[in-house]
Amino acid sequence: MNVKDALCATLDTSSMVLSKYLEDLSDADLMKRPGEGCNHVAWQLGHLINSEKQLLESLSPGSSVELPSGFAEKHSKETVADDNPANFCTKQEYLDLFDKVHEATKAAIANVSEEDLDKPAPEHFRSMFPSAGHVYVLIATHSMMHAGQLVPLRRALGKPVVI
Template sequence: MNAVDVIRQTNTTSQMVVKAYVEDLSDADLMRRPAAGCNHLAWQLGHLISSECMLLNSLAPGAAPELPAGFAEQHAKDKCGSDDPSQFCTKAQYLELWGQVQAAMMGALDHVSESDLDKPGPENMQPMFPTAGAVWVLLATHALMHAGQFVPVRRALGKPVVI
């Protein structure tokens, strides 16, 4: 297994964890917040989708799917306080879009060599993620950064432990 394969496997694991946490949740459940001051799950899914498109395009320009008009704005930081379900997507819509983003990411990885990972990352990200490889790792682990927030919602809803 080479470094690109490790990134691919890490991404697959991240997606498996979050999808397991979301699988038995309803659209209404996605509007739950894990705690006061936290973002609800619908906003988090939209954030994952829009930010992963941005990250993917920073690594492979044009590789990310085009999101529906207004989607990124709908899930911007200034919208995280909204509890109006009409301002957010359904679980099916989020999972469909996320599947498209994931397929695009995996397709883009097909064109990445190990030496590509050592190239400088996007200039605006270099202080934290100096190389393209560091940004690919961020992209592959981003969902796991949010996964812990799904568990308290599941517990509050009485859902079973899935992982």
């Protein structure tokens, strides 16, 4: 396995964990907050999708997919308190968008050289993620960072342990 294979495998693993936590949740469940002060799952999913798109675009302009009109705005920091289900997507819509964005990420990884992975990250990321490779690792693991927030929600909803 080379570094690009490892990045794609990590992205797939993060996606699999998140998908397992989501598979038996309803659209209404996505509007629930895992705990006080937490964002509801629908907002988090939109944040993950939009973040991946933005991170990928910062590394490889023009390589990501277009999101629906207004998607980024509906999942911005300004909307974290919005609890109106009409302003968010269905679970299936989020999953479909995840697939499209992940495919674009995998295509970009396939086309990046190992030398390019060592290049400096975009300036605003360098303090935490110094190289392009570090940003690709962030992309691959970001879903996993949020997946843990679904466990308390699953417990509160009486859902079974899936992983």
